[in-house]
Amino acid sequence: MGDTVSKKSQYRAIRMWPEDERPRERLLKYGAGSLSTAQLLAIILRVGGRGKSAIQLARDVLNNFHSLNDIDDASLAEFSEIKGMGSAKVSQVKAALELGKRLMQESNDWNTGNRSFTSSRDVYDYYRPSFFGLKKEKFLCALLNTKNAVFKDLVVSEGTLTSSLVHPREVFRYAIKEAAASVLFVHNHPSGDTHPSRDDIDITKRLVETGKLVGIHVLDHIIISDGTYLSLMEKGYLKE
Secondary structure, rough: HHHHHHHHHHHHHHHHHHHHHHHHHHHHHHOHHOOOOOHHHHHHOOOOEEEEOHHHHHHHHHHHOOOOOHHHOHHHHOOOOOOOOOOOHHHHHHHHHHHHHHHHOOOOOOOOOOOOOOHHHHHHHHHHHHHHHOOOEEEEEEEOOOOOOEEEEEEEEOOOOOOOOOHHHHHHHHHHHOOOOOOEEEEOOOOOOOOOOOOHHHHHHHHHHOOOOOOHHEEEEEEEEOOOOOOEEEEOOOOO
16 A cells, blocks of 8 residues: 555656656656656656656666667667566567667668668668667668669668678679679678678678679778768778
């Protein structure tokens, strides 16, 4: 009985805040950008638990995991260490984060074949949502037309990047079949360090050489992480 009263008093406490300080009301009045991460998370959680308000529970989650990326990567077992975070609330948070990723993808406003790449930054901005939060490496080949517009993506390999996983013959077999004018390669470093490894450099050189033989130009090889990228072309690794 005492616990129930305690919970009710916690929930009432937020309703008694000035309207401009209540997360939902503030969002509707000033927009989502006016809220802190804890306030946004509190809206997703809707209610608290174990004697905590939603905002207190949100702060506990953020204090425990430190970043949204860590929250996204956390397992149900890790969430269970936080009092008040049951499977329903974990599902709500995970669903909200997934919607955020999908919004990032849509907000590119680049429809395949609609627009040409003009810089390595264009490539990074376009593909970053597809690689965001991945915990293993993925190597992708983009097929481009004569206007440098992507018309098809191919996932060449997933896992630690090695020459055995990325074979030039297989990569260019698809490029030839699809009549690509040029190609570019994108892969991620989950560690966040975009510095190219020896394997990255060797594979790139082999791909460039194969491209010359079959008459398909390799525009670039971009290594990306959640926050930055590196162009092997700009670093001089694609020079003839």
